[in-house]
Amino acid sequence: MKKYFLRLVAAACLCAPITAFTQAFPAKPVRVIVPWPPGAIDVSVRLLQQVMAEDLGQPLIIETRPGASGFIGAEMVARAAPDGYTLLATAAGSLVTGTLINPKAPFDTRKDFTPVTMIYDAPQVIVAKTSLPLNNLKELIDFAKANPGKLSYGGTGIGAAQHVDGETFKRIAGVDLVHVPYGGFGPLLQAVAGQQVDLGFATVGVVRQLVLAGKARLIAVHGGKAPANYPPAANLNEVFPGFETAPGFIGFWAPAATSQSIVQRLNAAAVKALRTPDVRAKFDETGVNVVGNTPEEFAAVIKAAFESAGRSIRAARAAGVKFD
Numbered sequence: 001m002k003k004y005f006l007r008l009v010a011a012a013c014l015c016a017p018i019t020a021f022t023q024a025f026p027a028k029p030v031r032v033i034v035p036w037p038p039g040a041i042d043v044s045v046r047l048l049q050q051v052m053a054e055d056l057g058q059p060l061i062i063e064t065r066p067g068a069s070g071f072i073g074a075e076m077v078a079r080a081a082p083d084g085y086t087l088l089a090t091a092a093g094s095l096v097t098g099t100l101i102n103p104k105a106p107f108d109t110r111k112d113f114t115p116v117t118m119i120y121d122a123p124q125v126i127v128a129k130t131s132l133p134l135n136n137l138k139e140l141i142d143f144a145k146a147n148p149g150k151l152s153y154g155g156t157g158i159g160a161a162q163h164v165d166g167e168t169f170k171r172i173a174g175v176d177l178v179h180v181p182y183g184g185f186g187p188l189l190q191a192v193a194g195q196q197v198d199l200g201f202a203t204v205g206v207v208r209q210l211v212l213a214g215k216a217r218l219i220a221v222h223g224g225k226a227p228a229n230y231p232p233a234a235n236l237n238e239v240f241p242g243f244e245t246a247p248g249f250i251g252f253w254a255p256a257a258t259s260q261s262i263v264q265r266l267n268a269a270a271v272k273a274l275r276t277p278d279v280r281a282k283f284d285e286t287g288v289n290v291v292g293n294t295p296e297e298f299a300a301v302i303k304a305a306f307e308s309a310g311r312s313i314r315a316a317r318a319a320g321v322k323f324d
Contacts, residue, residue, distance in 0.1 A: 025084055025262050029059040032087045032252075035073025035094065036156075037066045039186030040206050041250055044119060045089045047282050051273035056265075062089075066183055069157030070094030071106055078112040082255040084262035088113065092247035093161030096302065097309045101159035101323045110306070114263055115298040116252035117270045120288040122203040123224030124165060124248050125233075126153075127216040129195045137220045137234040140199075144175035152178045153199035154188045159323055161246035162201035164309065165222070167316045167323070169201075172240045192216050203248055204230075205286035223248055227287035244312050247305035249291070251298060263295055 034042045042064050053060045065073035070090055080086035095113070099105040107113075126140075134140045144151050155162030158181050170177055180197050182188040185206045192200040193215045200207070200216065204226055210216035211230060218226070222236035223245030236243045252270055254263055273279055274292035283290045293301070316323070 025265055026056050026058045028085065029061050030056060030085055030087060030266075031061045031063060032089050033073045033077050034062060034064045034089050035066060035070040035076075036064065036090070036184040037186040038064050039189070040184060041089060041091060044205075044250060044283070047279050048119070048270060048273040051276050051279060052269045055269040055272050069098050069102075069160055069181075069183075071098065071102075075106040077253065077255055078107040080255050082114075082257040082259075084254060084258055084266060086255065087116065087266065088253040089119070089250065090253070091156075091161065092249050092251075092302075092305055092309075093156060093159075093164075095253070096247050096305045097161050097164045097313065098157075098159040100306065100309055100313050101164075109302070112256050113253040114256055114258045115295050115302060116254055116263055117267050117274075117295065118249050118251040118291040118293050118298045118301060119270070119274065120205075120283060120290050121224075121249040122205050122288040123221055123226060124162070124245055125202055125204050125207055125221050125226065126169070126219040126236075127192060127200045127202065127207050127211065128219050129192050129198055130215065130217055131195050132198055132217070134219065135217065137236075137239065140219055141173050141175060144173075144177060148176040149178060151175075151198045152180050153201060154180045154182050154191055154197040155201050156184055156188060157181045161248055161309075163323065164246040164312050164316065166201045167321045168243060168246070168312050169236065171316060171319045171321070172243050189216075203288070205283075205288045208286050224289065227285075230287070244308055246309050246312055249301065249305075267295055 032045055042062055045062055049060045074088055077086055077088035095109040099109050128134050153166050155166055188200055191197040193210055211218050218231050218233045220234045220236050271292040274290050
């Protein structure tokens with residue numbers, strides 16, 4: 001009887017640290033790395049910050065670590081301890097299209113990260129600077145064909161989703177535009193509003209204030225529909241049925257090998273925040289599609305995104321695009 005009791009005590013001691021660790025998570029602040037300049041993705045994460053922190057019982061600390069089309073901050077998370085205390089909040093344009101285009105990316109999205117949840121999926125847009133005498137898609141295409149190589153378009157970096165969309169648009173519409181890479185949506189929007197670049201390829205949410213304030217002109221939408229309070233604009237997917245929009249979603253990732261119990265805990269906190277009425281209303285104002293899916297569902301979306309983006313990139317390369 002005594003030996004049996006001692007074995008039970010020993011087994012309990014062996015199991016206790018693991019159980020306690022899982023139940024205690026999080027025992028300290030959770031850091032969220034946003035690998036882009038302030039003013040876009042970090043704004044979305046800040047909408048979730050308070051509710052997630054309250055649910056987790058620990059502060060959610062948001063850090064912007066921009067550079068190299070989102071690779072610098074993403075690599076930090078890929079190399080972080082898989083303990084749930086370091087998360088990545090970024091766009092598919094970096095983790096999907098960026099890694100497909102750049103074979104020297106410092107991480108493998110499908111091997112080095114664990115999906116937590118998609119925050120939102122966003123329709124994409126083309127906007128024009130207000131000094132450009134163009135009001136719609138037809139006028140843009142006509143002007144670009146009459147002036148090959150004279151119009152510039154900005155995206156969020158080489159290999160980003162907006163770069164892929166720009167090159168797809170050039171190929172399908174038969175126009176010649178010059179790509180100008182920016183280090184994120186913030187710098188891109190400043191360039192459009194400052195009349196420094198002719199066109200901007202961006203998401204519907206980040207251009208909202210510029211468009212509604214008359215500081216940028218909406219030319220086209222694709223990958224979804226623009227909000228009802230936006231000016232009317234042509235849909236590229238309808239005008240050009242062969243136009244396949246690059247993935248434009250934003251999500252949370254954890255380092256690979258993060259335990260499923262921790263991933264589920266983080267997922268629950270994020271989904272709860274996304275379903276909070278006040279938070280949801282703020283996202284809805286921007287025109288994005290709030291998601292908040294399971295890690296398994298998010299993984300399936302990422303897999304499909306790699307397949308669709310791969311098709312667009314191969315088609316662009318076959319047409320001579322070098323993505324540089």
